[in-house]
Amino acid sequence: xxxxxxxxxxxxxxxxxxxxxxxxxxxxxxxxxxxxxxxxxxxxxxxxxxxxxxxxxxxxxxxxxxxxxxxxxxxxxxxxxxxxxxxxxxxxxxxxxxxxxxxxxxxxxxxxxxxxxxxxxxxxxxxxxxxxxxxxxxxxxxxxxxxxxxxxxxxxxxxxxxxxxxxxxxxxxxxxxxxxxxxxxxxxxxxxxxxxxxxxxxxxxxxxxxxxxxxxxxx
Numbered sequence: 623x624x625x626x627x628x629x630x631x632x633x634x635x636x637x638x639x640x641x642x643x644x645x646x647x648x649x650x651x652x653x654x655x656x657x658x659x660x661x662x663x664x665x666x667x668x669x670x671x672x673x674x675x676x677x678x679x680x681x682x683x684x685x686x687x688x689x690x691x692x693x694x695x696x697x698x699x700x701x702x703x704x705x706x707x708x709x710x711x712x713x714x715x716x717x718x719x720x721x722x723x724x725x726x727x728x729x730x731x732x733x734x735x736x737x738x739x740x741x742x743x744x745x746x747x748x749x750x751x752x753x754x755x756x757x758x759x760x761x762x763x764x765x766x767x768x769x770x771x772x773x774x775x776x777x778x779x780x781x782x783x784x785x786x787x788x789x790x791x792x793x794x795x796x797x798x799x800x801x802x803x804x805x806x807x808x809x810x811x812x813x814x815x816x817x818x819x820x821x822x823x824x825x826x827x828x829x830x831x832x833x834x835x836x837x838x839x840x841x
Contacts, residue, residue, distance in 0.1 A: 640827055641670045659811070663819055706740055724770075768802075801818040
């Protein structure tokens with residue numbers, strides 16, 4: 623069972639409160655595990671966190687035909703589906719998606735496509751964005767998926783915060799674009815992925831707090 627939303631924070635010694643939405647799609651559970659790790663790390667870094675999943679678009683028969691897919695659907699049923707209001711609430715949004723032919727899944731893309739009205743109003747601009755992914759095979763499209771996802775950030779007028787090679791551990795997992803993992807539901811998350819999730823979440827919270835503090839100082 624997922625934890626309840628962390629309450630909205632209050633300004634403290636570290637700076638202004640930061641709201642982070644972790645919005646993801648996962649079929650067989652790997653990205654769901656990464657999403658939980660990132661949400662936990664962001665909360666530990668002092669952010670208020672909403673963990674949300676994109677609605678499933680596949681037929682129920684397709685879900686039930688794959689035991690891992692069905693098990694993940696049952697295990698995450700209590701996590702609320704993402705709605706546009708989650709974007710308004712958030713100061714930072716971390717999107718998660720497995721790859722589909724080197725691109726973003728249709729489920730996450732469907733959610734993003736519902737945000738056109740908010741985009742048109744300029745209400746998605748000046749937020750921090752980041753992303754994470756997983757593939758079943760090495761070189762299975764992790765970089766292309768994240769780069770495709772980040773095109774949306776540019777259209778939003780968002781501030782892209784990727785982990786980069788900002789800590790020594792990033793040279794171990796080797797992905798400067800976002801947290802990633804290689805392997806299906808039968809391959810547990812390794813230490814590299816777990817460490818990368820923490821690095822990314824902390825970096826997002828730190829830079830979102832700095833951006834928010836700077837913007838508030840210009841009012």
